[in-house]
Every structure is written in structure tokens, then in C-alpha cells.
Amino acid sequence: MSAGTERRPGRPSGPAARPGRPRSPAADEAILDATVELLGELGFLGLSIEAVAARAGVAKTTIYRRWPTKDDLLMDAVACLKQSHPEPPGESVRDDLIYMLTRMHDAWFEGRFGRVMARLAADGLERPDLYREGRERFVAPRRASMRRVIDRGIEQGRIRGDIDKEWVVSLLVAPIISAALTHQDALPKRQIEFIVDTVLAGLRPGG
Amino acid sequence: MSAGTERRPGRPSGPAARPGRPRSPAADEAILDATVELLGELGFLGLSIEAVAARAGVAKTTIYRRWPTKDDLLMDAVACLKQSHPEPPGESVRDDLIYMLTRMHDAWFEGRFGRVMARLAADGLERPDLYREGRERFVAPRRASMRRVIDRGIEQGRIRGDIDKEWVVSLLVAPIISAALTHQDALPKRQIEFIVDTVLAGLRPGG
DNA sequence: ACGTTGCGCTACGGTCGCGTATCGAAACGC
DNA sequence: GCGTTTCGATACGCGACCGTAGCGCAACGT
Numbered sequence: 518m519s520a521g522t523e524r525r526p527g528r529p530s531g532p533a534a535r536p537g538r539p540r541s542p543a544a545d546e547a548i549l550d551a552t553v554e555l556l557g558e559l560g561f562l563g564l565s566i567e568a569v570a571a572r573a574g575v576a577k578t579t580i581y582r583r584w585p586t587k588d589d590l591l592m593d594a595v596a597c598l599k600q601s602h603p604e605p606p607g608e609s610v611r612d613d614l615i616y617m618l619t620r621m622h623d624a625w626f627e628g629r630f631g632r633v634m635a636r637l638a639a640d641g642l643e644r645p646d647l648y649r650e651g652r653e654r655f656v657a658p659r660r661a662s663m664r665r666v667i668d669r670g671i672e673q674g675r676i677r678g679d680i681d682k683e684w685v686v687s688l689l690v691a692p693i694i695s696a697a698l699t700h701q702d703a704l705p706k707r708q709i710e711f712i713v714d715t716v717l718a719g720l721r722p723g724g
Numbered sequence: 725m726s727a728g729t730e731r732r733p734g735r736p737s738g739p740a741a742r743p744g745r746p747r748s749p750a751a752d753e754a755i756l757d758a759t760v761e762l763l764g765e766l767g768f769l770g771l772s773i774e775a776v777a778a779r780a781g782v783a784k785t786t787i788y789r790r791w792p793t794k795d796d797l798l799m800d801a802v803a804c805l806k807q808s809h810p811e812p813p814g815e816s817v818r819d820d821l822i823y824m825l826t827r828m829h830d831a832w833f834e835g836r837f838g839r840v841m842a843r844l845a846a847d848g849l850e851r852p853d854l855y856r857e858g859r860e861r862f863v864a865p866r867r868a869s870m871r872r873v874i875d876r877g878i879e880q881g882r883i884r885g886d887i888d889k890e891w892v893v894s895l896l897v898a899p900i901i902s903a904a905l906t907h908q909d910a911l912p913k914r915q916i917e918f919i920v921d922t923v924l925a926g927l928r929p930g931g
Numbered sequence: 932a933c934g935t936t937g938c939g940c941t942a943c944g945g946t947c948g949c950g951t952a953t954c955g956a957a958a959c960g961c
Numbered sequence: 962g963c964g965t966t967t968c969g970a971t972a973c974g975c976g977a978c979c980g981t982a983g984c985g986c987a988a989c990g991t
Contacts, residue, residue, distance in 0.1 A: 537966025538958040544968085560849065562769045565948055576969045581950070639846030641907050642767065648907060684918050691898035698905045700848050700855060711891050719926030744936025745988040751938080772978060783939045788980070 547573040552594040557632035561640035754780040759801035764839035768847035
């Protein structure tokens, strides 16, 4: 979905060379980058095309030529966001969960990814579609891989099998998300261990 | 902090009768009510004095006479928000926690209180003071009374005593807050019971 | 009756962002 | 060189709000 060199938004298709000056890939990148940056700083409502143009060092025309409206630009900008998502090492269930929660915690509390996600959640009140895009892109795969770890815990007999796995995932990740979205401080490492240990102890078979 | 009949914002003080027509308490109420309503619908950034005046059926002048700026109006409107907060019946620790979480869940997912809190959290990114006001007013007392229930659980020997009670509270309430702030559906009653039971089982002494 | 103040209404200049248009210069294929 | 397209820059009309001012009228105390 990246507005890279071969894609020309607003054109039917065809990588065939057209006459005239080609669109600058540098401008593409600068615009999307400025959009993500400003989205993290100002949110959806506060973001203006003029500000994007100014920060990207680009004329408004250059933006409108590519994206007909602010919404399209935002959707593309969110869709272009990349975030590495390594699978857990796969040793013990407890260590894997702590590893994943720690990575998730850092993503939410450091760097621009967390800022953007917080903005998407906040602006999701007026733009559910935009939030859904971010959610599908970022949280869904993480929840899926966490569910896999829980499955492994069930197979190994460390976790009861008669429970809703989604509920377990929510129980594990909610303290981090809730803290990030309500402007709390970052969680100490001990608290993450506490979360994992408490939930695992609570779900022990025959408990 | 209510802009009631005896208080006259913008005046030094003194309930002594002044000459001239007194300010209409009905207007006070209509303005604050419209403000809260619009705050829940549009949020801080989307809210305009003109919209408040229109919905309250009041002239802009009438608003500016009372509150010099939009910020003061919002602070007063949030401060005036009321929310009943009954203590739990005090029977079993499990039932009390379920009772409190259920009430909290309904507050977040039904009625205007949840909408306003979600807005405050969202807008807290640009207005931390406004969010802090709402947090002090609504979530702090609830967390405190939940901590009391946990204390009771410790005294009764149902909960380990060597844990950070704030962490326990976070673990219990986070799934609800997180779901509300990320636009998930309401939690089924069973999930609330699952949360309480899992956490209590995980914190059983000698577990 | 009279002065004072609040009220709704209308209008004002100012700011900001929108989306469009126009301009000359620059970058391609032919 | 030529046509075509994009580029940056600038300007435009439009609409939404801002915060203020002026106008009659209404509601109080004296």
C-alpha cells in the first residue's frame, strides 16, 4: 500500500512510463513521513494539509495531486507504518509472555509508534475506520501470536484449557494499553512480571 | 466549584445583592449541560463556544460574561459532573469486586459519563490538566474503594499480603478501561467474573 | 420612575484551514 | 527542441470560530 515509485495514486494503473516529469519519490516519502509525525503530535483533528506541506517542504498542490482528501492521505500514512514484530524465542511460556509484554510496553511508551496508536485510539471516536486500520495492522497480529503462546501453555498443561483465550490476552495486555491511553507513567519491569505470574497462577489447571 | 446562584464568576466575591438584573441560574445550568453534552460528542478540539451557545439556547455573550475562555468553561463543566458512587455491599470479596467492576463497566459503556471520560482521556494528549481533573474526580475515589476491598481480602487471608495493591487494582480494572478506550464491545458478565476469579486465584496465599 | 445589569440578537474584523487555480521553472520521453 | 507533466510559490473565495461591540428589552434594588 506504499505510495512508492511504481504506484501513482489517482491514475488508473500501469507502470508504463508516461510523458512528462515523473513524480518525485522523495516528495512521496516526505509527505507520508510528515503526516505520520504530525498525526502523532496533533491527532486527526489537529492535523492540517497546510501543516503537512510545510513540514514536508512541499507545496499543497503536490499533496492534492496524490491524495484527493485528507482522509485518503491519513489512511495511506497509517497503512505505510511499519513495525517489526519478532516472534518470541519460544522457551518457557512465562518468559515468552514477559518478552512479548515488554516489547509491547516499549512500543507503546517509546518512539512514535505508541504516540500514533494513542492518537488513533483517541481519534477513533470520530474516525472508527482509521482506528480499525491501525488495529488490524498492529494489534491483531500481536494478539494472534500471544494466543499461540497461550495455546502452547495449554498443551504443556500449564494453563487450563476451558477458558476463552481472548479473555486471557485481554487480561495480560490491558494494563499496558490502559496505562498508555490514560497517560500514566511507564510500567516498571516488576509489574509486567507480576501481571504474567498472577495470571498464570490464576489459570493453573486444577487451581 | 459549581457556577450556581451564589457564585458569580468574574466577580471578586460577596453574595451581597448587586444592582441590576441577576444572572439567570437557568442559563448557568443550560450552558454547563450543553458543554458536557458536546464534550461527549465532539471532544475538546471539536467543541466550539458557538455550538454550546446554540445548543443551550443562549447568546454567546451570556457565556463569555461568565467564563473568560473555553478552558475555564470546560474545567467548570467537568468539575460539575456528578456520578453516584455507592460502596460495595461488603459481603464476600469476590462478590464485592464483581459488583464494583460491573458498575464501573456500565458507567463506561452506558450513558454520558463513559463518553465524557473517553473524551477526556483522548484529549488528555493535548490537555493533561483537563484529564487530570476528570481522573481525580472519578477514577481516584473508585480505585481507593477498590483498594479497601483488597485490604479486606488480605485481612481475611484470601489474598497474599506481599503485593502492590495498585497493581492488583490495575489488573482488575484495565480490561474494562482498555476495551472502552479502544472501542471494543461491552464485556459480557461472564468475562468480568473471569477477571475477578483469575486474579483472586492467582493471588491466593501460598499459591 | 430610575439606574444598573443580564439577556438575546446581530454584526464586525480577524484568523485559520480548505480545495482550486495560475504561474514560471524543471524534468522526463520522443 | 517539443509536448507533457510535476514542481514550488502565490493568490483566491469560502466557511467556521474567535472574541467584542452595540442594540433594544427584561429584571432586579432603591
